[in-house]
Amino acid sequence: MISFRRSLSALLFSLLAGSALADATLLNASYDVARDVYKDYNPLFQKYWKAKTGESLELKQSHGGSSKQVRAVADGLEADVVTMNQANDVEFLAEKGLVAKDWTKKFPNNASPYTSAMVFIVRKGNPKGLKDWGDLAAPGVQVIVPHPKNTGNGRNTYLSAWAWALKQPGGNDQKAQEFVGKLLKNAPLFAAGGRDATTTFMQRQLGDVLVTFESEAEMIAKEFGKGNFEVVYPSLTLQTEFPVAVVEKVVDKKGTRAQATAYLEYLWSREGQENAAQNYLRPRDPDLLKKYAAFFPPVKTFTVDEVFGGANKAFVTHFKDGGSFDRIYVQK
Amino acid sequence: MKSTRATQEPAWVRYTLLGLGLGFLFFFLGLPLVAVFVEAFAQGWPAYAEALKEPETASAIWLTVVIALAVLPFNIAFGVAAAWAIAKFDFRGKSLLITLIDLPFAVSPVVAGLIFILLFGSQGWFGGWLSANEIKIIFAVPGMILATLFITFPFIARELIPLMQAQGKDEEEAAVSLGATGWQMFRRVTLPNIKWGLLYGVILSNARAMGEFGAVSVVSGHIRGETNTLPLHVEILYNEYNAVGAFAAASILALLALVTLVAKTVVEWRMRKETEMLTADLPAEKTS
């Protein structure tokens, strides 16, 4: 009840006077399922920053679809930092001059503090024996994926399958496109988003396999029970990155560069990395990866940079209008 | 309410129509409503109550109500003015004007949000001036109110036009010829005639204002506890695998619709009483 009242008065304050309660305020514009990660991370950083500088920070969160969020930032949403799940989204901000051109070098690990991998969720006992990408394109298998062109989840699935086909003996781009086309023919629908795909697969019991982030598997267990599905790691899959960047224009205007930079740097600290691991995201810290090995079995991964020459290039080749996805459907 | 054979359909027609109409409503409204509540209570009452106690849900409810209240006076003023001009006077281009009033319905909500970004976003036409003067419209409450105004624009006008047309202009003309000023005529004659129809329009546009997602989503910025309305909050909860929370919040919106139901029932009941009184008075007035 107290928190209810506090939130009401906080809202009233922010409506009337803007936030003047803390020494400084940071806004983190993030992707839609990142709430749990940052809900736990923000208090950690607040404590750390208070101990270090004596300054109390107010941390605000904004969550939405990744591309939608960066468009909002480009159109004037005053976010100090962006924490996304698609590199081409941050690249878009770099093109607009809001984020440093060399943003991938501003922080370690390609500016991605944690990673995940694309995995298969199959029905209990894996009745169709689905082990690898090739099985997903077999006749009679139904694959549930979010829209491959419009959603990050779907794009990652698409690129994973493409890269796998490319790495098969005698694989080339044409064969990869044929393979992905065959796989997509097995999709009875394209879900609206990652969450919608899960609901379709788990609740509506449609399809034989759901392709999604490794981290989602634990969320699915939380909602639908662990015993109802199995996780299958394919022989090769995409290591998905979660790039972060300081929004230069905003921190310069607000004078929050030090706080914003520290906020992102702290993601690589022991506490920040452990928080990621506890939210089922693969930490960069090798010790922690070992400590949480139960969550993160070894899997052979590739990055978009390695196979597709960068997120932007992959995006233009495959998902822009007239890209490979469109060619699969419109042959002319 | 005696019904003669002449104004009633044969029994089999009545039952067929009742069956068709109620069956249609059952499948298209009843079942979805039940399904929303079943999901909301999937883990029992405590989980439902817990979901609604969350401070961010509370602030989302609050903001939703604030926005709905903020658009109200604008919609009423426009609805009454437009209906007055269209229903009581003849002028050329009336069909065109009505079509323009309908237009916001045909604009995809996402596009409705987008056009305000094109105007007021930092890359938009007025963006530079706004940020130079530290005025925030987009990604703040004013932008959300604007988007809601756009979405709910036609409702009250569309509700009042047929009503005022049916009522004609005799009563107002009589008032004016008896020497009433414009304001007196409006307050004493027009407003009492349309007030319940007006309320009906308010209720409809209110429901739409509280339930709108697409347009508001584009201009909100999704800052938690600050610019999240209830429909936006529902989406976030759902994406976080908090189905109970999402449907609990959605059930609140369904309940808000039911609150407007109570209001409407009261309104209609009083409306009926009033017309009954009026028709009782009318013969006496005519003879005098």
Place this chain on the structure above:
Amino acid sequence: MAAKTQRVLPGFGLALGYTLVYLSLLILLPLGGMILKTADLGFAQILDIALGERSLAAFRVTFGASLLAAGINAFFGLIVAWILVRYPFPGKRFVDALVDLPFALPTAVAGITLATLYAGNGWLGSHLEPLGLKVAYTPLGIVVALTFVTLPFVVRTLQPVIEDIETEVEEAAASLGASRWQTFARVIFPALFPALLTGFALAFARALGEFGSVIFIAGNLPLISEIVPLLIISKLEQYDVLGATALAVVMLALSFILLLAVNALQWWTANRHKNAEPLEAAAGRAAGGQS
């Protein structure tokens, strides 16, 4: 004559002026800005975007499903409005209130709920699919979602008009020897027709733009179950704001033409009905005199 009434009743200038200013500021200026912005692209490129194979398919699906949904609502909406006004039945008030639900429920919730109901293992889908009727994730699903979202329009525009019809007219018609069906076809339906058209037009317009509920039940397969608003979103996902507004402008132009046609037709039938009124009124008076 028009000029005369304008002089009798005050406020025409003020009301119309305010209407036009407010309409211009809130609707026309922003929409005009969008159209101007799209003009940067040039006519040829706009046509190119609108006439691509996927766009054309999406236009077909969107307009087809919207027409069907508005048609379903016109038919059932007429019945629902009729029984809500004329027939007593238990729980009528609750049913009446339920009609507004589609407005208050966020469209995404509606889409998710309908998809769950109509999926193969849902309450409805589990009965329909054995009959060979697949609804969720087919174009039929789009029609269902649009029918739900636009349901209030026809009912709510018809209700007050049905309440307005005086039973005397019907009695008169009956006393003149008309069967109930003839009375409906010649007296009642013509009186309802303008409002029915209005409701149909509003439902149709709203269906064209609807996105939030449809994506959850449509299946979103290119060339089969993609709607135009989805293509607009797809352009936005590519940061292609211009392309998105181009599609939006084409959509807007088409809806404008259709709405204008329906409103003109509505106005025309309303006037024709007005001219026919004295006859009915005479019949009504005659009936009144007899009783």
